[in-house]
Amino acid sequence: MSHRQIMEALSGLLLGLFVAILSSTIVSNALPRILADIGGGQSAYTWVVTASLLAVTATTPIWGKLSDLFSKKLLIQLALVIYVVGSIVAGFSTSPGLLIVCRLVQGVGAGGLSALTQVIMAAMISPRQRGRYSGYLGATFAIATVGGPLIGGVIVDSALGWRWCFYVGVPFAIVALVVLQKTLHLPVVKRQVKIDWTGAFFITAAVSLLMIWVSLGGQSYAWMSWQTFVMVPAALVLGAIFLFTESRAAEPIVPLRLFRNPTITLTSLASLFVGIAMFAGTVFLSQYFQLARGKTPTMSGLMTIPLIGGLFVSSMVSGRIITRTGRWKGFLVAGGLLVTAGTGTLGMIRAGTPYTEVAVYMALLGLGIGMMMQNLVLAVQNQVSAADLGAASSLVTFFRSLGGAVGVTALGAVLGNRVTHFVTQGLTALHVSGAAGTGGGIPDVATLPAPVRGVVENAYGHGVGDVFLYAAPFALISFLLVLFVKEVALNNRSGLQQVSSGTGRTSGDVAGAAARER
Incomplete structure (x- = not known):
């Protein structure tokens, strides 16, 4: 495929990925306001986020395996449709329970979009050239991550209301469907299959x-x-x-034989631990700025720009350098070091920490995530045949999502416990009962009396700092794991080229006939 053909197909893929990421980031920033409206405390806050991550985690290996068996184009379009249905229903939510169910449906679609984007890119582009295009992937992630909180903040602060946070992604998904139909044409191997x-x-x-x-x-x-x-x-x-x-x-969701390769084992485990740090940064910082510093959802989004800017720059620059030089391990090591430094320094923040310091710490975390996120996938894709591209690519995404899901859940529990501890401690010092504080839910800080507001802001500032302290050791583990990854020269042939030459097929694939998708 020529550069123009790749970019045309990539436009629909990136738009679909943008939709998937937007659905997560736009909600995380609006959640304090949403739960203040429909009810729910820190546990509900955590589960609205975790429900989507859970669905992504559980379905990513399934989507990846299906992509090795069926039409990749049809599957990614199906994922978009599932996402649209979940988003529309979520906009009508009247309780945390219904919202959590809708987020599960959204997560099923988002899992397909995340996994299939990686798989289709691997089919079209060789590992040597993939660094260049992975930069676009990282840039899309960065734009959606910073755009989500900003769009969500503007919507929540406007007359539209928070329900439009779920509707706003629907037009993008529909456009992505149309673009994919016109631009994505991949051969699909037809053979008898058995889903596990x-x-x-x-x-x-x-x-x-x-x-x-x-x-x-x-x-x-x-x-x-x-x-x-x-x-x-x-x-x-x-x-x-x-x-x-x-x-x-016969057709396992996760082929265990892949773990015989040390690179796949190490990168999968590294993805698990880096996922904890990555999702902690995108989920809990919005609570920090809104509940510890009293900012509006819009300002909260603007204040996370250093994190997203670091991710954007490092993913674009590292991708282009990798394409030019073919060397990638150095970026994994540097990324692991920066993620560890970012989470460790963010562990020191409090409600009154100067914003310039917080911005530097966020930038460190963003730079590290940008270097690690796509390059961990690249390292795995470079080690497998075309027949296993789907399963192997989704494996790394699965472990990253698993780390994020378990991490957000565990760290959310930590935050809830720490905030309760600090609020109780502060109110006791003021001789105020706990009921006069937050009422057990996500508080509307602006409506609290001045002394109580100070206690709640300090509690969330200290609590979020503690969350990052808990995340830092996991980031350190991911850094130590990538030190042992062996750097292998990047392959110059795409997945499609391997299949066409017969080197990327399993014994069951050889008998299959390739048919063009229309």
């Missing part, structure tokens, strides 16, 4: 149970309680059953 629905069920059940335990632990029940002793072993058993079914399945 058993594996899909057990991986979803294991991840869901684990996150329910993490989310409610320390709040609805003590960490050392009978609920823990039931749910944790049950999640481990479900995970073991999943591994057993995958070892026996």
